[in-house]
Amino acid sequence: MTTQRERDSDADSSPDTPEARALREAMVDRVLAWRAELGQGLADNVRDAMRAVPRHLFTPGASLEEAYADDVVRMKHGADGTVLSSVSAPSVVALMLDQLRVEPGHRVLEIGSGGYNAALLAELVGPDGEVTSVDIDPDVVARARAALAATGYDRVRVVCGDGESGAAERAPFDRIVVTVEAWDIPPAWVEQLAGGGRLVLPLRVRGLTRSVVLEREGDHLADRGYELCGFVPMQGAGERRERRVPVHGEPGARIELLLDDDRDVDAEALSAALAGERAEAWSGATVGRMEPFDDLDLWLASSLHGFCRLTAEQGALDRGLVRPFWPRGNPALVEDGGFAYRVLRLVAPDSSRHELGAYAHGSDAQRVADRFVEQVRVWDRDHRGSRARYTVHPAHTPDEHLPRGLVVDKRHTRITLSWP
Known part of the structure; x- marks a missing residue:
């Protein structure tokens, strides 16, 4: 299979190595085994993208073993030791990309950058698609741009800005993926989502974060599934710490x-x-x-x-x-x-x-x-054995229009957790 990176650059000049490729193969095999243990598969295109993208080139300062372990690679810390930027564990990356269901030709918006996930998205959308990645931190943006250029994924557009606002100039998007923990869903993300589009985000409700798949259902968003996950919190206008x-x-x-x-x-x-x-x-x-x-x-x-x-x-x-x-x-x-x-x-x-x-x-x-x-x-x-149901309505929605369940009022939305 010819990868996007090989189409856009001279693969032989890449600092990828046989050792790195072997570790990458082992990483993907572990992810596949973990998904199988959970009774879940992994889309072939996600598997192939993870085999193609040299993760270690997006984790400067980490060893090859650290880059290809199934663990978070912490890239930037605040003065108090808080993690401000990280490259998510491969199993979590795979989970969210599987939820996202990206197809060739799609226009994708990523909120929260770093480069690695954007490179995977570039593989998934192919030469006819577009990937826009937004991050509020100039250091993260510079690192992502450098790594994407060095690995042949410089078609990805990396924007320095507050992800709360999305990227209106490139909208609408077939898929939006948020790679930072979000306490709320700002209007821009909903407005910039194309008809039939899909939003995947680590949504925090009452302190519990799940990677939730949301699609439009009438006048609101409804989940199409969720999985346990953990991410660094969002910064900027949408920041809300516990x-x-x-x-x-x-x-x-x-x-x-x-x-x-x-x-x-x-x-x-x-x-x-x-x-x-x-x-x-x-x-x-x-x-x-x-x-x-x-x-x-x-x-x-x-x-x-x-x-x-x-x-x-x-x-x-x-x-x-x-x-x-x-x-x-x-x-x-x-x-x-x-x-x-x-x-x-x-x-x-x-x-x-x-x-x-x-x-x-x-x-x-x-x-x-x-x-x-x-x-x-x-x-x-x-x-036991049942699943909660997330629904997301605009903040002005009256109580009588909400499903029965726990209603959590946030700045932009009213989120309901209901049970069968």
Whole structure:
């Protein structure tokens, strides 16, 4: 197969090497195996594009092994250590491109640049298509332009600007893909999407991010599927970070609650609650060792008014201050000056199944733990194996025109999570 890069440049002059090509083949094989393990395939054109594009040339400073590992390559950090730009893990790149369903001749807009994903898109659209990539960071734009030119993908148009506004001068687009975490969907993305077009983005709702496929359905957008993912947050006009409420502030043992709304929370009361007795409750619902249950998180976010997420540094775990199942963003509940969070325990020493439960702290800890666990039971009884439904309406849409479910009001939209 002749690739776009080979058509547009002299492939023999590229700094690609046999070692890099072998590592790239192994990377794609791992992605295919991972997709098969999930019971999902990967479109042939996405597979071929990933085999063709030299990922290592878009990750300067990383070793070949790092460039072709199934991991994020962090490219730029802020003064506080926050990751500002990264090249996403190959498995996530493959997932989103598979969701996007790009065809030859398509016009594609990418929000959030870096070069690698844009090169893959250039392979997918072919010589008759167009790819426009927008990023707010001049350093990222310069790096993307240099890497795309060096690898023969300089037909990609890389624009320095706020992705919130899209790229009206190149619209309409058959496909729009957002490669930064988005808290909302600005009007420009909807307006610049062609009829029958598809928008794929990492959409954050109540702190939970999913790569959601959206298409027009009457006067709103409706999802055509979603997958678990993680991305660096959007910058610019659309930036909206989660609030971090400290529960324990000791360096190396910090515990924080992440809130994605404007609730007033008493941090001192939560710290005091942590120092008190711990309550626990168990649901009777179990999960297998490799069994996915991330839709439980969406159900808890939909059904618990005080839903948030808990993070804990290693020192807090070592000292047993908290014992979350997932310390980098564990589902939690804040209520009445206390909090609860999800935990797991082995059903039996020789079992591969874990029971879902909750630990809670505060003056009314047992009631808060019980409330958390009751919603786990509801999910297990009524929604296990089902999928939530995302719908996106304009911000002015009245309540009576929305589907039943959790309604999250954002700046530009009203997003509903509903369940069968």
